[in-house]
Amino acid sequence: MPLQLADPVAPAAESQEYLWTLNFGPQHPATHTTLRLILKLDGERVVDAIPDIGYLHSGFEKLGEHLDYNQYVTVTDRMNYISPLANNIAWHHAVEKLYGIELTPRCKYIRTILAELARVSDHLLCVGTAALDLGAFTAFLYAFNQREVLCEIFELLCGARFTTSYTRVGGLMYDVDDRFIGQVRDFLTRFPKTHSEVSRLLDRNRIFVDRTKGIGVLTKEDAINWSCSGPVARASGVTRDLRKDEPYLAYADFDFKVCCATGGDVYNRYLVRMAELLESLKIVSQAIENLPAGPVNVDVGGRAVLPDKNQVYSTIEGLIQHFELVMWNRGCPAPHDECYAAIEGPNGELGFYLVGDGSNVAYRARCRPPSFIHFAVFPMLIRGHTVSDVVAVLGSLNIIAAELDR
């Protein structure tokens, strides 16, 4: 039976000696990554949870002040490594806003497709492992099977499954080819079957529903007050989705819905993610069938992108620009100003606050990490539930420690 939140939680006695402390992590299979929770328990009931984070802190923001706008994309891969392409796109989305670069239509479409595929791979992992932690092994295997297909598509795209680093200022590393388009189409036809299999395994599964319904309830007011975004906020009834609210890339061209729920518990977060998978699929299929032709990088006159080899060897402008961009002390100067730009990442609003100082290296590169903000809510969500609910709530928030600690 789901617990009632009205159950008495605070210990009645003056002394709290009967409470005992349990260290959950930093290395525990259900945290998925390296984070630690200090749980205060009354029997099996969690009285308080104190998160202790920072085990994976690697100074990404400091590095951002020393690597140039193209180099830093390799670091963004390592933030939320479940959906690295979304981080790449978020980073260069902010950089291009700072520079004031308008992308080519083809690049916008390709980035939209990749952002949605990254969302699919992130949601598959989140749903799969959340089910795994609750004992549903089969759903996890189905989800990971399709995730493997996506990883192969990414490998075809840029030679790496996780450390993609695919975007560049003003464009992409390479254009996509017909094989990529074929594989994505193939994925689009096969994926709905997996989706329905996973949802038939879990949606009305007695054990799964009992362990997720009414657990970790986040109200709409709390979701806004705690700065939540993405599926976590949408499962609580906040209708905010940057793809609709501030259409970036090519999202304004497509027909899709914003998936919301009102329950705000672990089960609703699962339902929102499952619904978003199908919406992502709709976006990808519209984008891949209407992929515009033309160049993938912005015009060389903008001085931001490397010219292709043909231009380097046959024109003086191309040669000069290649030299300017490749020499470590040159590069394309950014404006002496600052701006913030965000995309709707798989986990929530993923944004970068950039301060440019007239060089090709950011003066400050702040990342707004959704995992960090969602994990702050965790102690409130888990208070009053049992130890076994810790993994359910943790899985539903999709905390990725590399993004949490950066």
Added chain:
Amino acid sequence: MLNDTTPKKIEDRFGAGTLPISSFRNNVRLTCPVQKMTDVLRFLKDDCRLDMLVDITAVDYLEYRGARDRFAVIYLLASTETNERLTVKVFVNDPDPVLPSAVPLWLGAGWLEREVFDMFGIRFEGHPDLRRILLPDEFTAFPLRKDYPLRGRGERHNFPVLTRTES
């Protein structure tokens, strides 16, 4: 993005020219003195419907060309109803950078302010639990300050090493 009426509202409430508003690439910024900060944030939250705190961060302008103040603490606000966005910048200076906490307004500010404290050493008065969050408690420096070197000051090498027999 900001609706046309909101700057007018702010001007009416706090007087013309007291809170300079500028804009760059569609990002609207409002600069606010520390003394008025709590009032301004509360006004923006309650009366301008900027109900969501997206992020709190800071910038150290030590080596920045044309900067007069050392630190800026930046509040990114958004509205879940009208999709407006507004950036509020508050400048603070050495030797004791301190400003009032936004936790009474937004609970989500708790960890974000802890991170700013951890990385920049800017204190937030009234914060319920202002401890380091990402770095260990015994760390003494503030690594995102511009006078802190990229490779650190040897903190890592000076960590006490625990051998297998001692543990």
